[in-house]
Amino acid sequence: MDITTKSGQRIRQVIGGRSNVYLLTAGTRALLIDTGRTSRFGRLVSRLDRLKIDRIDAILLTHTHFDHAENTAALSERYGAKIVVQEQEAGALKTGDSRLPRGSILVTRWLMPRISPWLQPRVAYRPASPYLLVRETMGLRALGFEATVLHAPGHSPGSVSLIVDDQIALVGDTLLGTLPRSVFPPFADDPVEMVRSWGRLLRTGCTLFLPGHGWPITRDRLERQYAKHRRAIPLTEP
């Protein structure tokens, strides 16, 4: 994937598969969105080499779950990148012990309480220190990007999306891109809040939504899914 936005910024998928890592570039400035699993570190670095990236200005974590954050410390050191994260996820990043999410559908609601005690200590990762903390929204112009970080809680309390040129949104696990019929993630601490965050995303001008897992989601598709899930759960618009 290689998208050039209205203002000439570029969004490329650096690695895919289990967890997506994206790169936003604006001239010589580079921002990495999520960092993936340690098992993919070598591949990630070789892809960045191929893209001729030897310095990264900042790393934005859509949230601090292990499959998005394991390489944060190593990449931050290697490329001199400052880490940006929502304030409610900062503690988890500093300890490398982000809580596993709750299940949001029948099977995962059953599964998570049973496996979390066993799994939780196995998903600890190398801690890292955040540089910038996002609260509700944060423009990244000071870092050289026409992009805004938007708090989009629900999958985790401090999940964020990156809105690039009011055109493309990088949404982490707020939306799932692996299934043909649904974008509803099977894990979320607060599914109602997550669907509210979908509404927040739809109030931007974005036409394409890039998830942390799977393939891009069109605005049409998100609108249909939002209408369906809004009916299914009680929502009061803030």
Ligand SMILES: [Zn+2]
């Ligand atoms: Zn997650």
